[in-house]
Amino acid sequence: MLKKNGIVALLLVVVMVLSACTAGTNADNKSSDSGSGGGSKGPLIIGFEADASTLLANHDVNYTTDTLIRNIYDPIIDRDGKTGEFVPVLAEEWKNVDEKTWTLKLKEGVKFHNGADFNADAVKFSIDYILDEANGSYYRSRWASIEEVVVLSDYEVEIRTAVPFPSLIQRIAEDLLIMEPGYVKEVGIEKAAREPVGTGAYTFVEWSRDNHLKLKANKDYWQGKPAVEEVEFRIIPEFSARMSAFMSGEIHLFKNIPVDSVAQFDKNQIGEVPSSRINYLALSNLVDGPLKDVKVRQAINYAIDADELLEAVLNGYGTRITGPLSKLNADYAETKDYGYDPDRAVQLIKEAGVDPKELSLTLDTPSGRYPMDSHVAQAIASQLQKVGIKVNVQVNEWGKHLEKIQKRETGDMYMLGWGPAFDAQSTIENLFTQNAPYSSFYQEDIEKKIMETNQLFDQKERQTGYAEIQQLLVDQAAWVPLWQQADLYAISTSLKFSPRIDEKMNVFEMSWK
Template sequence: MMSNNKFLLALFLIVTLLLAACTEGTNVEGDSSSSPDSDSNAANSGPLVIGFEADATTLLANHDVNYTTDTLIRNIYDPLIDRDPQTAEFIPVLAEEWKNVDEKTWYLKLKEGIKFQNGADFNANAVKFSIDYILDENNGSFYRSRWANVEEVVVLSDYEVEIHTSVPFPSLIQRIAEDLLIMEPGYVQEVGIEKASSEPVGTGAYTFVDWSRDNYLKLKANEDYWQGKPKIEEVEFRIIPEFSARMSAFMSGEIHLFKNIPVDSVEQFESDEVKQVSSSRINYLALSNLVDGPLKDLKVRQAINYAIDADELLETVLSGNGTRITGPLSKLNADYAETKDYRYDPELAVKLLEEAGFKPEDLSLTLDTPSGRYPMDSHIAQAIASQLQSIGINVEVRVNEWGQHLEKIQKRETGDMYILGWGPAFDAQSTIENLFTKEAPYSSFYEENIEKKIKETNQLFNQDERYAGYAELQQELVEQAAWVPLWQQADLYAVKTSLSFSPRVDEKMNVFEMAWN
């Protein structure tokens, strides 16, 4: 039976979709309008070409916690469990059913008769192999911290597995749905990790053709796909990091689809070429206390919160495309709780800095940002720097290529602050555990008592107690000024009219769901 939280989440998602709206634009770099025959190269006779903001770091499943990697490889591999593209409810894929045997045991029944793209059988051994890959410290999977409580995967039969955990793990199904993709054990063992990372084999709707790193990934339809032959024969994910370049490629007919239209350029598109959906992804300014510097001081972090006018940034830089947040979760998250808002108060910011022993002009901070990954990300970073500089703080903005940006975060090599998005996330644990614990790869904040409470809350099977625990954590993280929360992202897609495509709230681009009109 659907819980109240899940019902409300589903209802909210549907309402949000119905209320989605387009915004005005002002100007654009490059071509300001499409030519009369701009669709001529984007006809439905050739490959579908999707302009994508960054490349995958690997094509191996279960290794890299990264939206760009995950989006591309989900066309090659299948999950055991997915989410409905609109309601976010769990739906079966390779798993037929699942149940909680006790607080430390989960049972999954798998679908039969499914083949990998190389003809091997999908079965319980493939599930065990894929999870064991995450758990094996030697593999260096960035998912490992998310699965640390999994003790053992037991094969009960060819199509049944049990997952045993070391502590109660009530959110294991979320982890399976959001993280786990199934690899072909025999293939990986035969060719080795390196080749499997660049020439993957899964059970998915599309098979690998060619990958030119940072240029393109080409796939073709898996004609024997267990859910039916895909409607689109060929697809190319073309890597185009810059907003303006993606837009120019769309206007000239080189690509059919891209995400994150520059918000100041929406009016340059035909109205039926623009689709919008509210994402459950949140964007924030990390204030890292994991690197040495003044942001280890609570009052300095609070001062920065008071010195940044996030409402002005949302209105002026993003043209209102987004929903303001005051805490670590989006309003589409089932565990969302209202939190205190740090109002814009530059005078209080200066006072807090002085109480911490700093004059604003004596502070020199660094701010790392990607460019082209999130809507107007580097522009946001420059605007934040300007707001901080207006009270005397010196800020150096460092613009990173996306892969470099992630690597700097993982290695704790960023400056004092950095721009990042997180999601899509539909439950509190997937955000709070992964961004506010010491060892999680993308964390920017650690406080011993908060981490202890996170671990305790994660183990609560009682939904009311679990919700209350996460609500308290959200309040504490705001009081600790762990971030400057910015907004819940609004996703703007450019879509050629020749393509049937419906944006998902989880941002996945599953080509199997698309078709030519």
């Protein structure tokens, strides 16, 4: 088990290799496990914590949306689920021509679900969708350095950037899924977002929002016919309800076993893998209020005992972090921990000209999205109360929570997780710059440093720059860093499934026993 500090000393590559050996096996379910016996052709039912906001690719930066639709759309580049290394999918190879030019050679003979050919026009269309401000894609800030996508031939594209963009392949692998241009143009974005067409292993059947998404195997899939013929992602927001559904045999798989209920599972029913996802408390200086003052933000860091939260609320399932990156991130740098010092917290609040007993803050949290998320929020409120700070905890449905963050409508603080992230840019640029949709913090000199570092092709200089930024963010108390998540999956006896380090649930990789 990934107990506290259990993987602190492991390097990125070592952990990724070891994760290949992580238990993805499963033992006898204590129910009838209807429809999932050995060799069963019945539907695979996955209990999922929240619904997709849209089924259109390249629009919503959201793990829940991305996980579901990656079964419908293919990427052109992906990561290996065990090592994290880049692997070709719809792109056969890629080349960095110079600091502002990249070329990609694409796979031939691939068909979309409607019979249309996959080609370079589809790649250009999918990237152009992100870049077109009128589409309102939340990926746009991540792709802002793209100047132009040029079709060189039916199966070759060139991507030109306005500034050096050394992490372009990272962006492609994490973000880009390929849509069928003709279909989207014919039916319109609204219908394409409800009834998607991709090149993926599964085709769309039915979407009942906040209830279920049903898919069926693409028998003509270019990588071979999927082993699982039907799949249903059933939306079950509450931890306890997902667990109950699994125990009764209603579902075959779910992520984030409640950490206070692990003992109720046979150890062989649990799949566990280290995650580079981090959980944190955002201290927003983008909304009006006392947290615009760095001393108040620093005081909150001193007033929260994250080690106690990790042990008491998460039963040690996680690894403490002190900065904005997980210890599995290739650009992780050690940062100074504030430590728990309530007296110092009170002193700083007074130095900011505020009476701690008159300080009242709002903390937004989802419920059921991250391990014990709303419980953690309530525990944080209790800790802050000890130094006199009153905290109103606002529990949100997951989609509403994200919307409030995107629109800068949260309270002073909010709970969020981020990842999986394997390099610094994917976290730092997206959470600490003014226009990024999930950012909670902006400071002009830090954003300038971020943008300069992003453009460095020299890896050593790049890591040095990100190390400096990590410490600056800690000094400015942009967050209260909490922990690196430990991913716990419940897996049915009849399902072959190995958890991935990037948290994807690609049904094509699963099969019945």
